[in-house]
Amino acid sequence: MSENIPDDLRYTKSHEWVKIEDDGTLRVGITDHxxxxxxxxxxxxxxxxxxxxxxxxxxxxxxxxxxxSDIYSPVAGEVVEGNETLGDAPEVVNTDPYGEGWIMRIRxxxxxxxxxxxxxxxxxxxxxxxx
Amino acid sequence: xxxxxxxxxEHINMSARMVDFAGWDMPIHYGSQIEExxxxxxxxxxxxxxxxxxxxxxxxxxxxxxxxxxANDVARLKQPGKALYSCMLNPAGGVIDDLIxxxxxxxxxxxVVNSSTREKDLSWIMxxxxxxxxxxxxxxxxxxxxxxxxxxxxxxKQVLGEPVASRIDExxxxxxxxxxxxxxxxxxxxxxxxxxxxxxxNQAADLWCALDKAGVAPVGxxxxxxxxxxxxxxxxxxxxxxxxxxxxxxxxxxxxxxPDDRHFVGRESLEKLxxxxxxxxxxxxxxxxxxxxxxxxxxxxxxxGEGEITSGSxxxxxxxxxAFASVPRESGVECSVDIRGKMLPAHIVxxxxxxxGRSCLPEEI
Numbered sequence: 001m002s003e004n005i006p007d008d009l010r011y012t013k014s015h016e017w018v019k020i021e022d023d024g025t026l027r028v029g030i031t032d033h034x035x036x037x038x039x040x041x042x043x044x045x046x047x048x049x050x051x052x053x054x055x056x057x058x059x060x061x062x063x064x065x066x067x068x069s070d071i072y073s074p075v076a077g078e079v080v081e082g083n084e085t086l087g088d089a090p091e092v093v094n095t096d097p098y099g100e101g102w103i104m105r106i107r108x109x110x111x112x113x114x115x116x117x118x119x120x121x122x123x124x125x126x127x128x129x130x131x
Numbered sequence: 132x133x134x135x136x137x138x139x140x141e142h143i144n145m146s147a148r149m150v151d152f153a154g155w156d157m158p159i160h161y162g163s164q165i166e167e168x169x170x171x172x173x174x175x176x177x178x179x180x181x182x183x184x185x186x187x188x189x190x191x192x193x194x195x196x197x198x199x200x201x202a203n204d205v206a207r208l209k210q211p212g213k214a215l216y217s218c219m220l221n222p223a224g225g226v227i228d229d230l231i232x233x234x235x236x237x238x239x240x241x242x243v244v245n246s247s248t249r250e251k252d253l254s255w256i257m258x259x260x261x262x263x264x265x266x267x268x269x270x271x272x273x274x275x276x277x278x279x280x281x282x283x284x285x286x287x288k289q290v291l292g293e294p295v296a297s298r299i300d301e302x303x304x305x306x307x308x309x310x311x312x313x314x315x316x317x318x319x320x321x322x323x324x325x326x327x328x329x330x331x332x333n334q335a336a337d338l339w340c341a342l343d344k345a346g347v348a349p350v351g352x353x354x355x356x357x358x359x360x361x362x363x364x365x366x367x368x369x370x371x372x373x374x375x376x377x378x379x380x381x382x383x384x385x386x387x388x389x390p391d392d393r394h395f396v397g398r399e400s401l402e403k404l405x406x407x408x409x410x411x412x413x414x415x416x417x418x419x420x421x422x423x424x425x426x427x428x429x430x431x432x433x434x435x436g437e438g439e440i441t442s443g444s445x446x447x448x449x450x451x452x453x454a455f456a457s458v459p460r461e462s463g464v465e466c467s468v469d470i471r472g473k474m475l476p477a478h479i480v481x482x483x484x485x486x487x488g489r490s491c492l493p494e495e496i
Contacts, residue, residue, distance in 0.1 A: 039353065040165040042445040043423050043452075061471070063423040065164050065445050066353060087421065 003127070004032040006098060010074075010114065011123035014056075017098060018074045018117055021105070025080055026114065029102040030062065030071060030093065033127050038064040041090040046082030047104050053079060055113065060103050062093060071103055075113040081105040132156070136181035137274045137332040141339050145349050153247035155182040157352055164353035168447040171321055171358055172488050175280035176350035177342050182246040185270040185329060186256065189239050192264035197232065197240055199395055200259055202377060204387035208234035212306045214318055217385055218377045219244075219252070220397030224404060225373040226380065228252050229365065231318060233307050241314070243275070243327075245367050259396065274335035278347055279325030279358075281488060287326055290341045299326075320355065322362025322486050357444050360453060363415065363483025363491075369426060370413060370441045370455050378404055379457065381413035381482065411457050413441065415482040417496055418452035422470050424477070428454075429469040432462040432479075440468065448485050449492070455482065 005011075010018040015034035019027040035041070043063040053059045058070035059079065073079075082104050086092060093101040108114060118126065133156040142149065147158035158179065160167060170176045188197065197205040203217035213234050219227045228251075230244045244252045256267050278287050288296035295310045302308055304324075307316035312331055319325035330338060343349065356366070365371055371380035378386070378401065386401060387393070418424055424443030431437055438458030446453040458466065458479070467474040478496050485491060 039160060040163055042165075043421060045422075063445070065357060065447070066159075068423065068425060 003036065004098070005120050005124055005127075007120045009098070010117035010119065011126075012072065012074050012117060013126060014072045016071060016074055018114070020114060024107065024111055026074065026077075026106045026108060027102050028071070028074060028104050028106060029097055031123070032097050035094050035097045035101075038062065038069055039066045040064055041093045044083075044086035044090045044093060044103065046084060046086060047079045049079055049081055051079040053077060053106065062090070062103070073106055074117055075106065075108045076110070077106045077108040079104055080107050134182070136179055137335040138179045138181060138276075138339050141336055142179065142349070145343075147349070147351060150352070152182065152352060153245075153249075155246060157182060158349070160351035160353045161349050164351065164357070165447045167348065167350040167354040168357050170348045171280045171323060171350055171354065172448055172485070173281070175278060175282040175286045175347045176354070177339065177347045178277040178279070178350050178355055179275075179339070180277050180327070181274035181332075181335065183275055184244045184246055184249045184252065185273050185275065186242045186244060186253070187239065187268045187270055188242065188265050189268065190263070190265040191238055193238055193240050196260055196263035196265045198393055199263075200256065201230075201232065202386045202395055202397060202401070204393060205232060205234065205240065206393075207387065208232075210234075210306070211236050212308055214305045214307060214316055218371075218382060219255070220377070220395070220401070221373055222397060222400065224376040224378075224397040224400035226367070226371045226375055226377060226382075227255055227373060229367050229371070229382070231316075233314075233316060235307075235309070241329075243329075247368055272332055273329050274332045275327060275329050276335060276338060276342070277319055277325060277327045278342060279319045279321040279323050279350075281323060283323070283325040283347075286342065286345045286347050290338070290345050320362070320364055321358040322364070322483060323358075323488065356442075357447060360442055360444055360455070361446050361448055361483065361485040365413075365455070366442055375457075376401060376404055376409065379409045379411045379413065381455075408460065410460055411438070412460050412462070413455055413457055414462065415480040415484060416440070416443075416454040416456050416466070416468065416477045417449075417480055417484070417492065418454075418468065419476045419478065422452055422475055424452040424454035424468060424470075430456045430458055430466050430477075431469065431474065432458055432466045435459050435461050435463075438462070438466075446484060448488075449490060453484050
């Protein structure tokens with residue numbers, strides 16, 4: 001597989017990656033696989049700070065030339081930051097999906113919920129089963 | 132597994148992402164749709180359009196038949212090689228398909244119709260041709276490659292060499308020439324200078340690879356759609372269909388009303404509609420702020436009524452969202468678009484948005 005799926009992240013079935021930060025918040029973006037499927041990004045609508053979200057609730061939108069796609073919160077919690085820089089540079093989601101292309105940070109209502117998320121191995125299997 | 136064009140292996144070799152399009156396995160892009168779009172606006176790109184349907188009409192009755200079948204008038208095609216864009220209508224004035232027809236020589240025309248409408252087009256054409264001395268011949272043995280962009284002519288000439296290069300220099304827009312087994316039309320679907328080359332299936336890969344070597348980059352269906360949208364060109368099935376007349380689809384200019392006594396399919400219905408005036412019109416939209424316009428989003432024209440986006444996308448050239456929308460005839464210059472529940476302001480403009488690489492929009496937009 002040519003796609004990059006880092007070992008140190010957790011994943012969702014809807015192709016978000018989740019990084020557990022030292023302060024317990026979760027940094028969320030879309031995987032390399034997802035950005036490749038969607039194609040060139042032209043617009044990102046990040047969620048507003050302070051928004052309460054449920055697990056698997058659509059709370060951000062990425063739009064490629066081809067289509068608009070919802071981004072889902074991996075767990076229930078509160079949005080502590082949306083990546084506003086993507087407003088002027090949506091293409092960073094394509095060029096650096098796991099770095100500067102992150103979409104939002106969420107403080108989970110229950111830190112244990114993170115344990116429900118997939119490890120890289122499971123996510124690789126998930127992507128392969130869809131192919 | 133869908134139908135494969137003769138260039139299928141080339142697409143795979145060039146790392147295309149393939150999608151189903153009207154039953155064909157076609158390239159949506161070869162890496163970046165936006166780069167491919169800019170490639171055509173700034174240099175030259177090539178498209179595999181072999182999925183499109185080529186139909187020849189031959190016989191002494193061909194001219195009379197096409198003057199009956201099409202809303203535009205092939206009698207306007209006086210010089211061999213001249214091309215015409217036309218709608219093919221049903222009796223109610225709805226659009227069965229849009230097409231290009233080339234006048235090859237007396238008794239021989241060539242039409243290129245959409246692949247998504249192939250079966251209904253062919254059966255309609257056959258059915259209508261009954262009273263005319265004309266043969267309807269589908270040319271499935273022919274492929275089609277479009278070469279488009281400001282440098283298309285230079286690069287195509289370089290690939291084909293003399294004596295074809297000199298003939299390409301003399302080829303005017305919306306004309307075609309036959310060069311051996313190549314049929315080369317100076318036509319396209321991008322708003323740039325360019326060519327559509329119809330050639331035998333078994334020669335398509337050679338030309339494709341030669342063009343690639345000459346620096347003509349492959350372009351997928353994704354960029355084909357944003358290019359045609361910027362160029363103000365309708366897409367059948369999105370911007371018009373059998374329930375839409377050309378008068379409501381921004382295609383009045385393709386209906387030849389003169390001479391008054393030419394009877395063509397749909398004429399009576401269109402004449403009635405022209406008198407009562409259609410309630411809707413097709414317009415261009417430019418979103419004022421950030422976001423992307425998409426097909427089927429609702430358009431609200433304050434004090435007038437509502438409409439709908441028929442083709443919406445992001446314009447890589449303008450860096451803004453643009454669309455075609457079907458709106459009430461009385462609509463002015465401002466509207467708003469419902470994007471996920473938010474009403475975002477947009478300007479109503481006249482298409483095209485881009486022609487020959489340049490914006491056609493008023494300066495204040």
